[in-house]
Amino acid sequence: MKILPFFLSFAVFAGFCGGQASGGSAWEQIDALLEKNYAAQNIKPNAPAPDATLVRRLYLDIVGRIPTRDEAAAFIASTAPDKTPKLIEELVGSEGYTNHLFSFWADLLRLNAKSNNNQLITPHYAEFIKAALRENRPYDEFVRELLTTDGAAWDSGAIGYYLRDRGMPLDNMSNTVRVFLGTRLECAQCHDHPFDKWTQLDYYKMAAFSYDMDANYRPKLGEELQGYARKAGKKGVKLQQVKGMKEAYNEMMRPLRYTAIQREEKDLHLPDDYKYDNAKPNEVVAAKTMFGPDAPGNLDAYAEWMTSKENPRFATVIANRLWKEVFGIGLIEPVDDINDYTKASIPELMTFLEEQMKALDYDLQAFLKMLYHTKAYQREASREEILPGQLFHFPGPVLRRMSAEQIWDSFVTLINPDPDASPERLIEAAEEQLTMVHKVHESLKALDKDELLEGMKAVAATASQGAQETRELTAQIAEARKAKDEAKVLELSRETKGFRNDIRRDIREHIYEPGWQKLVASGKASEVFGTEEAAEPFATKGEGMRMMGSKKSGSRGGAGLDGKDKRDYMAKGMALGIKDRQELREFVEFMVKMTSQAQRAANLPSPAPNGHFLREFGQSDRDVIENANDEASLPQTLQLLNGPYAEALVSKYGVLGREVMQEKTPDGRVDVIYLSLYSRYPTQAERDYLAPLVAEFGDAAYKDLVYAILNTQQFLFIQ
């Protein structure tokens, strides 16, 4: 890592014409542009941030959490002149960076596992995004992949992009334009845009590009079979049985819902009530790009156009969004309502960033490093408050409240000894579930039509028998109810509850399993799933159940832990020097609880459930684009005052609790608390204030101090 000596004349940046730096490094050129603007605006830049402020900010901004005590102390103690650039190089691209940037993308792309059509795909879509961040895939390539990937969930998690908006292809297009081109088209979906130049026809022409991406996956097999079953019905199969076959069919296909995106040529028509002169209602629309060079009317050309260096907004938008991530406010605000009249607050700088983004070939890590290396970023946060609409000249970054994820992940850092690690168990569980669905798909495909029909008939037969039994039980229940025999009602009702599971079991036995056996016999099973998987039966009872939505208990796949985990924690506890058996047990219990809970936000469901700490602090509900907020609210203060996580933080088994008690002197203990929470040593005034409290209240004072600091705004804000 080399820092070029600062040397920059006006001639250098006046002569700048894009691409690599021609005089100073790129970040020095950014500083020079800012300094020119300070001079023009008669503004004094802020003082350089002290080490302690900087280390806390760098960790929060790059890896999304406060530094650990050791990380903070090491940076403050280091006398190396290049410690800051070194730390930036080390952090950008680390696993913590992946976790942090994931929240940025999850908010933009609305990763949402709550809705039915996204439950299965979301973990894999998330993994796709994390892998792109980890491998630092060029941004334009990443976007092209999102826009063009079709196929099944087990082929690529990127199909999550279209599955997310299943049934809403028009909305999907306006979201695409808003996220990647910073332009709002959604108003033009129903009428010409009232505030911008876009017409409804422009809208439909753009939507025509991606209209072929069909999220309503209907395997061909299904349609054929349905017809076949209808015919069979006509040929004298009893009505009740045909009825049963429809249910059997639905149940058999259920696991395959929402598992694929099919690219199929389809015409997009204007709405029936289209009211402008430039086209007729219900007319078929030909694809056409909204600006810049046109593209042939297919999806690949559309993705090329979107991400092309000729596209006037693609590079601007991502450069501006990342600038905002780093400095707290964009050069263009709002970041996604750009029109022909939009002007950046420092136009020359915006142009420079855009050119850099292209010159770096959309290497986002390199771009971010460039911003972190600027002197402007490394200054103190501005004391003045920037009001909406006010121009900001970046004398330093803006004071920001930590995002919900940053606050949560900082708590995780103080509780979990390995905060950035991804929990393998969760990834495994998601993969297992996907494999199950994939196996269903392949097993069904392995059977020919007659075999499938035989299977369905068998299912329908037991189902109709089950229905008969249920009717009889229902009548008996009604009798028991009349007789006010509550116990009998309960008992009989219980007997009816197994009905659906019986149908599922039958489908497994009569359809999936025979299909799987055929697949194994033909050698295709080991080809697709590997020999190990092919040696297994279609599903153990547990797996089959879980695939259908209920939890498998006591196995490694779910959130449950097996004996091995407990033994691992036991060993860890002993390594930490815990000897007492009771304490060891408590430590294991704490770790078991914390392994499932104190995980980084990126490894929890997206979004976290209602009422979760993350949601209280403003994590996006992932329903609409960029819906996170940093507003203060009552549940937040209550959470910090009385919530369970503040409690976990002072547990003697958590990271902080342990580290505090390992220190022997009062000063040492106070130092640990300050370094761990504020990433700095206490001032003399703070020491003087705390000393008598420690003398009076003893060990309780340390708990008091931790609680007190958690409830300061200094903790929540990034200076």
Added chain:
Amino acid sequence: MSLNQLSELSRRQFAARAASAALGVGLLPVDRLFAAGAGASKAVNPNVRAKNVIYLYMAGGMSHLDTFDPKPGHEVMGATGTVASKVDGYHVGEGLKRTAALMDRFAVVHSLNSTQGAHEQGNYFMHTSYTLRGTIRHPAMGAWLVHFSGKGNDTLPGSVVMGEGSRHPGAGFFESKFSPLMLNQPDGGLQNSKRKDSVTEEAFNRRLEMARHLDQPFHDTYQHKNVRAYRDLYDEALTLMKSEDLKAFDLSAEPAATRERFGNDDFGQGCLLARRLVQHGVRFVEVSLGKWDTHVNNFVEVPERCDILDRGLSALIQDLEANGMLADTLVVLASEFGRTPKINGNEGRDHYPKAFTALLAGGGIKGGTIYGKTDETGAEVAENKVSIPDFNATIGYALGLPLDQIVFSPSKRPFTLADKGQPITSLFS
């Protein structure tokens, strides 16, 4: 803090807003671009009685045939019998005996018609009057109510949602302060509102004093709005923790006999909590009862649901009446859709948005009204079709909310409380 206290400011704001809506003044010209058109403005309630709403949501799609729109004697009824209600000639499902005796308090709308046949979409439509879209989140009724007419008690949340709230649209595009408080359990109280038993009051106060002292230099340096907002909220949190209003969440303050009457389940206790919350000034409380998605085994599942619903709903109506609260509290019973008259091969019923039933009571509703009709099998609306926006406009009308008032989302898109819905004014006395 007195009960049902509406802050002066919001009262004035509301008056101003209501006036501009009624007189058609104060609108930007651009509104006209989107307004339903001159002359299409909606009815304004001359006699507003409802101040609060208790909204009972039957999640999963409540079978209309087996509950409030039975077809006695017809084969579509399967194993479900019926029972005569307090309203002449009107029968309800036999699982609803207690409610049957109170039907003269309700207006029954038999002719709901939704365009959304999947749970997520149907639920969203029912709650917002708009179809689910990928580009915007619309506010639910509770958020509209608080937006237009303020909180009933400054210490407590404006609206509360209990039960299956994970997909609730909440405040939609409104600021987060309009979000309902989500409670998973009716008897858990307000989350984190109690000091931990392990922390003495003395230690608690010591910590707060410490925090304030240590944070002063930061506050001196950064005099930002959001920094100050936190300090103010700590004051509010401490007020709340000591507040009498917190008792609103405490079900143990109710006599055991009352708790028993509502049923020993989350829905029943939720109904009771809803009454307590309304008493303390929470203006909109939603309580949901799930598992109505009876694709399989409808005739065993529905009676079980009915049992819970019947107990909770009848106890709620009687309790509100006894407390003199029914006059100004609108009780709504709604679901995302009904279920097929046709019984499927699994002794179940499937989704059916084409025709289904909802109930209203209290808050100015004329009891004993039967509105709309389905055909002999409950498959088609035969009379007075009511769209979901119409139904929601009726709730807004009961509350005297300005149905015509256009509100712009942050993305500058225009919306109204019940989209283009027209209230059913004949349901009111």
